[in-house]
Amino acid sequence: MEESTIENPKQLNLESNQINVSNRKNNSFYVFLCKKTLEKHETLVLHALGNATSVSVIVAEKLVRNGYGEYCNMETKTIEVEETTRNGRGETREGTGRMVKRAKLLITLKRSEDFFENMKKFNEIKDENEKYIEAESKAKD
Numbered sequence: 001m002e003e004s005t006i007e008n009p010k011q012l013n014l015e016s017n018q019i020n021v022s023n024r025k026n027n028s029f030y031v032f033l034c035k036k037t038l039e040k041h042e043t044l045v046l047h048a049l050g051n052a053t054s055v056s057v058i059v060a061e062k063l064v065r066n067g068y069g070e071y072c073n074m075e076t077k078t079i080e081v082e083e084t085t086r087n088g089r090g091e092t093r094e095g096t097g098r099m100v101k102r103a104k105l106l107i108t109l110k111r112s113e114d115f116f117e118n119m120k121k122f123n124e125i126k127d128e129n130e131k132y133i134e135a136e137s138k139a140k141d
Helices: 001-006 027-042 052-065 113-141
Strands: 016-019 044-047 069-082 097-112
Touching: 016 027, 016 052, 027 044, 027 052, 027 097, 027 113, 044 052, 044 069, 052 069, 052 113
Parallel strands: 016 044
Antiparallel strands: 044 097, 069 097
């Protein structure tokens, strides 16, 4: 399901500059989503709860290291959420009503000055790689 979203970014709803990070998707998906969000918005806020905080830190660090964003703010909180349980198929069942405390991390990034130049370089390299892969697959046939 992730791949169809990545291949067709027109399906993405980028009206908000906030992204809720989950540990159910890999960090590459969120890097892609953040770059698309930064194309439209000057700032980006990553929201993560519990174990997803490590994913959001990895994503933010990749964006900063590769010149797509700059750190503005990082905030941690402890919040209370209702506990939910999942069955074997990943479906959420109603919680027990028990409130549990979870760590929440908010990372705010702003678009770097070189963002659009870096995106252009990235897309050029991506296109070259796709052409190379296509030529290699034709050569094998």
